[in-house]
Amino acid sequence: MSTPATTRPTRDLTVLALTTVVVVWASAFVGIRALAGAFDPAALTLGRLLVGAAALTLIARPWRHRLPRGRTLALTVAYGVVWFGVYNVALNAAEVSLDAGTTALIVNIGPLLIALGAGLFLGEGFPRPLVLGLAVAFSGVAVIALSTRESAEVGADGVLLAVGAALAYAAGALLQKPTLRTVRPAFSTWLGCSIGALACLPFGPRLVEQVADASVGEVAWLVYLGVLPTAVGFVAWSYAIERLSAGTVASTTYLVPATAIVISWILLAEVPAPLAFVGGALCLAGVAITRWRPRTRTPAPA
Numbered sequence: 001m002s003t004p005a006t007t008r009p010t011r012d013l014t015v016l017a018l019t020t021v022v023v024v025w026a027s028a029f030v031g032i033r034a035l036a037g038a039f040d041p042a043a044l045t046l047g048r049l050l051v052g053a054a055a056l057t058l059i060a061r062p063w064r065h066r067l068p069r070g071r072t073l074a075l076t077v078a079y080g081v082v083w084f085g086v087y088n089v090a091l092n093a094a095e096v097s098l099d100a101g102t103t104a105l106i107v108n109i110g111p112l113l114i115a116l117g118a119g120l121f122l123g124e125g126f127p128r129p130l131v132l133g134l135a136v137a138f139s140g141v142a143v144i145a146l147s148t149r150e151s152a153e154v155g156a157d158g159v160l161l162a163v164g165a166a167l168a169y170a171a172g173a174l175l176q177k178p179t180l181r182t183v184r185p186a187f188s189t190w191l192g193c194s195i196g197a198l199a200c201l202p203f204g205p206r207l208v209e210q211v212a213d214a215s216v217g218e219v220a221w222l223v224y225l226g227v228l229p230t231a232v233g234f235v236a237w238s239y240a241i242e243r244l245s246a247g248t249v250a251s252t253t254y255l256v257p258a259t260a261i262v263i264s265w266i267l268l269a270e271v272p273a274p275l276a277f278v279g280g281a282l283c284l285a286g287v288a289i290t291r292w293r294p295r296t297r298t299p300a301p302a
Contacts, residue, residue: 014243017236018252024236026259028229029100030267031221032092038218041092042200043207044225049084049197051226052234056193059235060186068183068191075179076191083172084196090165097158099270104260106162108141111250113170118177118245129289130248137254137286143279173250177241185238193230254283 035044068076095103115134172192179188211219241249258279264270 014240017240018249020236021233021240022252022255022259024228024233025253026104026256027263028225028233029095029104029256029260030264031225031229032095033100033103033264033268035218035221035225036092036096038214039092039210039222040206041089041096042203043210044092044222045085045088046197046200046203046207047211047222048088048225048230049193049200051223052230053190053193053197055227055231056186056190056235059231060184060190062187062190065184065187068179072179072182075175076183076188077195079172079175079179080192080195081199082168082175084192085199087165087168087172088196089200090161090168094158094161094165098162100264100268101257101261101270103158103162104257105141106159107166107169108254108257109163110166110169110173111253112138113166114173114250117170117174118250130245130251133286133289134251135286136289137251137283140279140282140286141254141257143275143282146275146279170250173241176238180238180242185242186235189231189234189238193234251286254286258283 032044039047067073091103091107094106098106112134115130176188176192183191211222214222237249240252261270
């Protein structure tokens with residue numbers, strides 16, 4: 001008697017995707033800070049999105065997909081403008097006066113806003129591990145903020161811009177989530193990046209002037225921001241949020257500030273205070289709690 005053939009399960013790469021998101025998005029804060037004197041916020045956004053769209057064309061192969069229609073198309077245009085356009089301009093402008101670590105800390109109120117919005121508008125509710133994990137991770141962010149408060153030169157305008165970036169970040173993630181029911185993650189990212197680039201095209205002449213005046217290293221940072229944090233990072237984000245709840249994926253990005261501080265320590269010689277490592281540990285613990293699921297016991301045979 002032959003045994004039935006078993007189908008090979010699809011490999012779950014959500015942990016790898018979330019790890020990629022944390023590392024490359026953390027490095028983006030450092031790259032933006034390094035380019036603050038070479039590009040203005042809008043030109044930097046356009047340059048990053050143009051490079052990202054070109055890289056995503058190779059990854060997503062958009063000619064193999066159909067454009068979304070109706071409500072899905074409207075949501076796609078909305079998150080393309082809000083997340084890829086408005087978010088990046090506000091973030092770049094914030095880092096003109098804020099260091100990379102402080103900006104990452106402020107922007108990462110975004111995951112809390114996403115979790116709240118997903119519970120209210122996407123019907124994901126507020127499971128106990130998510131609420132507890134968010135509270136622990138947010139306390140870690142607060143500890144990191146306390147550890148850097150004395151050394152960080154925080155400008156009021158920069159703080160407001162970073163808060164605006166967090167709002168755009170949360171709105172963009174919530175707008176994208178429903179579209180992933182019918183649009184593949186890589187194609188969804190290509191659409192958002194391309195729409196954001198189109199919205200920023202009026203800043204093209206300034207980008208051309210500033211690229212001509214930039215050093216080779218600064219242009220390399222610009223290309224890096226487009227390829228890894230934009231193309232690879234957003235594809236990994238879309239892959240994860242397609243498979244997990246928006247609140248769970250968003251809570252993982254609480255690791256971004258701690259990672260950004262370490263990278264800026266290495267590349268920009270910004271030494272974090274010892275208390276920042278305590279905050280980082282709390283962030284890790286919070287993320288672990290949000291991913292915890294109780295084991296269901298199988299009843300013993302009679």
